[in-house]
Amino acid sequence: MEFASINFLAVLVSAIVSFALGALWYSPALFGKTWQLELGFSDEDLKGANMGKIFGSSFVLMLIMGLGMAMLIQGHFDQEITWLSGLKHGIYIGLVFVGASMGINMLYQRKSLKLWFIDAGYQIVFLGIMGAILGAWD
Numbered sequence: 001m002e003f004a005s006i007n008f009l010a011v012l013v014s015a016i017v018s019f020a021l022g023a024l025w026y027s028p029a030l031f032g033k034t035w036q037l038e039l040g041f042s043d044e045d046l047k048g049a050n051m052g053k054i055f056g057s058s059f060v061l062m063l064i065m066g067l068g069m070a071m072l073i074q075g076h077f078d079q080e081i082t083w084l085s086g087l088k089h090g091i092y093i094g095l096v097f098v099g100a101s102m103g104i105n106m107l108y109q110r111k112s113l114k115l116w117f118i119d120a121g122y123q124i125v126f127l128g129i130m131g132a133i134l135g136a137w138d
Contacts, residue, residue, distance in 0.1 A: 005074050010137035011066040017133060018062045018126040019055075025125075031118045038115040062126075069093070069127070070134050086135020087128050094124030 026032045036046065073081055073089055099120040106116045 006067065006070045007134070007137050010134050011063065011070050013137075014066045014069070014130040014133040015059060015062040018066070018130055019059050021126050021129065022058070022122060025118075025122045031122075034114065035118050038112050038118070065127070066130055066134070069130055073131065073134055081135045083132045083136035086131035086133070088131070089135070090127040090129065090131025091124060093131070094120075094127035098123045098127065 024030060026035055036043075069086075069090060072093075073086055079085075102120045102123065103116055106112075106119075
């Protein structure tokens with residue numbers, strides 16, 4: 001695997017799209033209020049958070065995930081890489097590694113299945129989309 005074969009623009013776009021999906025996913029229009037209730041966060045708790053640090057760090061971590069996904073896709077496929085193969089790769093990674101890992105953590109933290117569906121669901125969906133973008137752009 002060489003970094004020269006990575007499409008860094010695709011990695012950046014996939015991170016931006018994933019970040020934007022998170023803004024929608026955790027908004028009051030979708031799962032934001034339920035997520036807040038499941039964690040026991042008040043509106044004041046959320047207002048007191050350092051959102052610049054949280055959003056900035058999250059975006060950097062999404063860039064790292066996008067780079068890792070690009071490396072995995074590039075190094076794994078012998079055939080042509082398409083949006084569909086990238087989508088499948090992202091969903092597999094999301095379900096088998098991220099979703100399962102989050103499930104283990106939530107069991108020990110005694111968090112609800114509802115919270116797992118919200119958080120793991122976001123990760124699975126954004127990794128699928130990230131994989132599709134990277135596969136399409138290859």
